[in-house]
Every structure is written in C-alpha cells, then in structure tokens.
Amino acid sequence: MSKSKIPQEMFQHVVNNALDFLGQSIAELQQKPKYSVIHFHAAIELVLKARLMSEHWTLVISPKKQADWQEFTQGKFVSVTLEEAATRLEKVAQSGLGDKQLKSFRAVTKHRNQMVHFYHAAETEQAGIQRIQAIVKEQLSAWYFLHDLMLGQWKDTFKEWKQEISEIDAKLREHHEFLKVVFEELKPKIEEQVSEGYIFHTCPSCGFESDRHPDESDSLYESKCLVCGLNEQCILIECTECEEGEALYRGIAEAECSSCGHHHDGSQLLEKFVDDGAAHMAVKDGGNYPFPLNCGECMCYETVVEVADSQYLCTECFAVSDTYGVCGWCNDESTNLSEDSYWRGCEFCDGRAGWDKD
Ligand SMILES: [Zn+2]
Ligand SMILES: [Zn+2]
Ligand SMILES: [Zn+2]
Ligand SMILES: [Zn+2]
Structure with missing residues (x-):
C-alpha cells in the first residue's frame, strides 16, 4: 500500500468512528448516561483529530512524543489532547476554534473526567433526571458548535459525511424533550422579562423559545438562552433589501432577513457602519476616519x-x-x-x- 493511501484510509476510519461514537452516545443517554458522556467526548476528540489528519498525519501525535510512521500506521501512538488539538488547529492548520466552541468542548471533557472517576449508578430518580438534563444541555451546545464546524468552516474535510452528520443532528435534537421541564419552569421568568422589553427567539441549539435578546438594533450584544445557556455575540440591522424585516447576525457574519429572506453577509455590515461612522465624523469635525x-x-x-x-x-x-x-x-x-x-x-x-x- 502506498504511503499516501494509508493516511487517507485512517482519516476515513477516524471520521467513521467519531460518528459511530456520537450515535452511541445519543442511544445511551437514558440507560447509561455515564457512557453517553464518555462517548460524546471521544467523538469530539476524533472530529478534531480528523481535521488535523486532513492537514498532516503527524499533527495527531502528542507533542511530547516523536512522530513515528511505523507506530502511527499500527495505531501505537499517544495522540493529542483536546487542548493540544485546539492549539494545533489554530497555529498550524490556521483554522482554530473560537472561545465559545472550546469552552463548550472543555465542559464535556471535564464532565467526562468526573464521570470516569466518581460516577455511581445508584442515585435517586430525581438526581438521575437532573443529571440527564445537564448532559443534554452540554451535548446540545457542544454539538451545535461541532456540527457548525463540520458543515461550515471545515466543510471541505467532512463533505463526504454530510448526510450522516444531518442524521445525527436530527436524532440529537430529539433529546430536546428532556429539557421541556426546564423550559416549563422558566416560563414565568420569561414572561416577566418579555414585559421588561426583552425578545425571545427560538434557540438554535435546544429549540425552545428561550433565547433572550434585548430589543435593540445596530449595536453589539450577547444573547443568552435561558434553557441551555447558549450565548452568542449578536447584532441586528434593518434589512438592506426590503427595509421591513431585520437581519440578525449571531456569532457569524451571515444573516437572513426575517421578512424577505434576503441573505446578508459581512459586506452589508461593513457598508452600514462605515457609512454611519463617516457621516458622524463629517458632522463632528471632519478629520481622518x-x-x-x-x-x-x-x-x-x-x-x-x-x-x-x-x-x-x-x-x-x-x-x-x-x-x-x-x-x-x-x-x-x-x-x-x-x-x-x-x-x-x-x-x-x-x-x-x-x-x-x-
Ligand atoms: Zn437553548
Ligand atoms: Zn477578522
Ligand atoms: Zn428583507
Ligand atoms: Zn505593518
């Protein structure tokens, strides 16, 4: 077998394993929450490793070890941790994780370590329900970011698996049911905040109408989902096409108009703020903008x-x-x-x- 073919096969193997672990993690949630967390964590690490492998095979080997081709092809190597993978994605692959993505993956790692060392299956029913709710929140937000990376920023690497990724997405979203109680409990609080002027959108991660936004446009703010905790930098501007709807950018420079559906990207934001800023400067005292x-x-x-x-x-x-x-x-x-x-x-x-x- 040629040298270049092996990494390609190993790469496919890693992606298939990642998706397999995700599938298991989803299926195990209720009966075996401990394994659900462990498998979910493994899947995140494998996706990051696959992305690194698509760059070069040596990148998945721990920085503390010497890269060895023989050992690599036999699967006998110490691989990078989540933190090391994150550093290499940024420094070498030039396609790093954002703070939010990393934070959400770290939460899964931390939970996984707790589960491995301290978990006892015998717990009260109430504690069991709360544990599952906590796991679902964590997995939905980690998946929100992971899925976004695989179908967005890293789509060239994972395009062959688009179908499988969408199927996992649909399955994981069914877990949303476990958070229904959380949403029900929050309803009075949400109503109170609506009367204070906040607007609630459907959360892109957990699917409940619990994603809180202030009622303001043209300024940067942080949204927060009261159910799953997802928060993102957002900015809302008037649609540049129909002037009836609004385009809400959340975390990325892409947005659709709420009324006409017109797709907005960074150029509309750029134009808007540069025009407004320059006009403001001109009124003030001119000078260099x-x-x-x-x-x-x-x-x-x-x-x-x-x-x-x-x-x-x-x-x-x-x-x-x-x-x-x-x-x-x-x-x-x-x-x-x-x-x-x-x-x-x-x-x-x-x-x-x-x-x-x-
Ligand atoms: Zn949410
Ligand atoms: Zn930039
Ligand atoms: Zn519009
Ligand atoms: Zn310079």
Missing part, C-alpha cells in the same frame, strides 16, 4: 468597523476587539497589534526585522 481597519484575527484587509466606543467588530470573522493600533512599520491600522510593531511588523508586514533580513 480610519475605518475599516485590518483584522489581526483573521488577517482580512479592511474588514473591521467601529460599532460603539472601544468596540471594533470584524465583519468577516466576527471577532470583537476593544483596541486597535497603527503598525509602526507599515502605518496601517489593525487590531491585535504587538507592542513593538515597528520591529516585528503586523499581520500584514514583516516590520523592520523583515526588511533587515532581505
């Missing part, structure tokens, strides 16, 4: 707008920054600048050091 800036997170050119004082949003990757600076070497404005940008440059130039080297 530096926006849009370059994004130091995703390295996109001129995509960052000012949405409020000290709130700079990238309309491409949706990262929010509270500062920006001017590169000491190339004079371009960007977020995420290092202290000695004159010497080290920014994401867009190599600075003085790079100049000297040539």
Whole structure:
C-alpha cells in the first residue's frame, strides 16, 4: 500500500468512528448516561483529530512524543489532547476554534473526567433526571458548535459525511424533550422579562423559545438562552433589501432577513457602519476616519468597523476587539497589534526585522 493511501484510509476510519461514537452516545443517554458522556467526548476528540489528519498525519501525535510512521500506521501512538488539538488547529492548520466552541468542548471533557472517576449508578430518580438534563444541555451546545464546524468552516474535510452528520443532528435534537421541564419552569421568568422589553427567539441549539435578546438594533450584544445557556455575540440591522424585516447576525457574519429572506453577509455590515461612522465624523469635525481597519484575527484587509466606543467588530470573522493600533512599520491600522510593531511588523508586514533580513 502506498504511503499516501494509508493516511487517507485512517482519516476515513477516524471520521467513521467519531460518528459511530456520537450515535452511541445519543442511544445511551437514558440507560447509561455515564457512557453517553464518555462517548460524546471521544467523538469530539476524533472530529478534531480528523481535521488535523486532513492537514498532516503527524499533527495527531502528542507533542511530547516523536512522530513515528511505523507506530502511527499500527495505531501505537499517544495522540493529542483536546487542548493540544485546539492549539494545533489554530497555529498550524490556521483554522482554530473560537472561545465559545472550546469552552463548550472543555465542559464535556471535564464532565467526562468526573464521570470516569466518581460516577455511581445508584442515585435517586430525581438526581438521575437532573443529571440527564445537564448532559443534554452540554451535548446540545457542544454539538451545535461541532456540527457548525463540520458543515461550515471545515466543510471541505467532512463533505463526504454530510448526510450522516444531518442524521445525527436530527436524532440529537430529539433529546430536546428532556429539557421541556426546564423550559416549563422558566416560563414565568420569561414572561416577566418579555414585559421588561426583552425578545425571545427560538434557540438554535435546544429549540425552545428561550433565547433572550434585548430589543435593540445596530449595536453589539450577547444573547443568552435561558434553557441551555447558549450565548452568542449578536447584532441586528434593518434589512438592506426590503427595509421591513431585520437581519440578525449571531456569532457569524451571515444573516437572513426575517421578512424577505434576503441573505446578508459581512459586506452589508461593513457598508452600514462605515457609512454611519463617516457621516458622524463629517458632522463632528471632519478629520481622518480610519475605518475599516485590518483584522489581526483573521488577517482580512479592511474588514473591521467601529460599532460603539472601544468596540471594533470584524465583519468577516466576527471577532470583537476593544483596541486597535497603527503598525509602526507599515502605518496601517489593525487590531491585535504587538507592542513593538515597528520591529516585528503586523499581520500584514514583516516590520523592520523583515526588511533587515532581505
Ligand atoms: Zn437553548
Ligand atoms: Zn428583507
Ligand atoms: Zn477578522
Ligand atoms: Zn505593518
């Protein structure tokens, strides 16, 4: 067998295993919650490893060990942990996990470790129900992010499994039933908050009408689902097409109009905030309006707008920054600048050091 064929087969094997573990985890939830958590955790790790393998086989091997082709093909190797995988996805594959994704995966890992070491099957019925509810919340939000990565950011890696991924999605969503009690209990609180002016949408993770948003547009805020805890950076703008509906961006630079369905991406956000900002500047005193800036997170050119004082949003990757600076070497404005940008440059130039080297 050729060397290049083996990683491809192992890669497929890893993805199939990940999906298999997910399926098991869903089936085991009620009868064997302990195994459900363990298998769910294994599935997350395998998906991250598969993504790393699609880059290069050595990336799944623990940084503490020497990569060895023989050992790898025999499956005798120590593989990366969740944290190590996350670091490599960011640093090497340049396709990292966001804070929320990582946080939600870490919660599963933590729970898994507790289950392995401290779980006792004999518990009261009430404690058992609460445990299952806690697991469902955790799995729904971890899946929300995982599924989003597999069908979005990493779709080239996982496109062959699109069908299976959608089937798992449907099955996992049936678990939503376990959270019905939580939703029922929250109803009075939700009604109270509606009367205070909050708006509740259907949560994209747990499916209940418990996703709380303030009634405001053109500003960045954090939504929060009262049932499953999902929270995201959001911004609501008037539809640029029909001017009747609104487009709600949640965590990513894509949104659909609530009325005409028109698809919005980062360009509408960019245009809106740059126009508003420039108009505001002109009224004030003219001067130099530096926006849009370059994004130091995703390295996109001129995509960052000012949405409020000290709130700079990238309309491409949706990262929010509270500062920006001017590169000491190339004079371009960007977020995420290092202290000695004159010497080290920014994401867009190599600075003085790079100049000297040539
Ligand atoms: Zn929810
Ligand atoms: Zn519209
Ligand atoms: Zn960006
Ligand atoms: Zn620069």
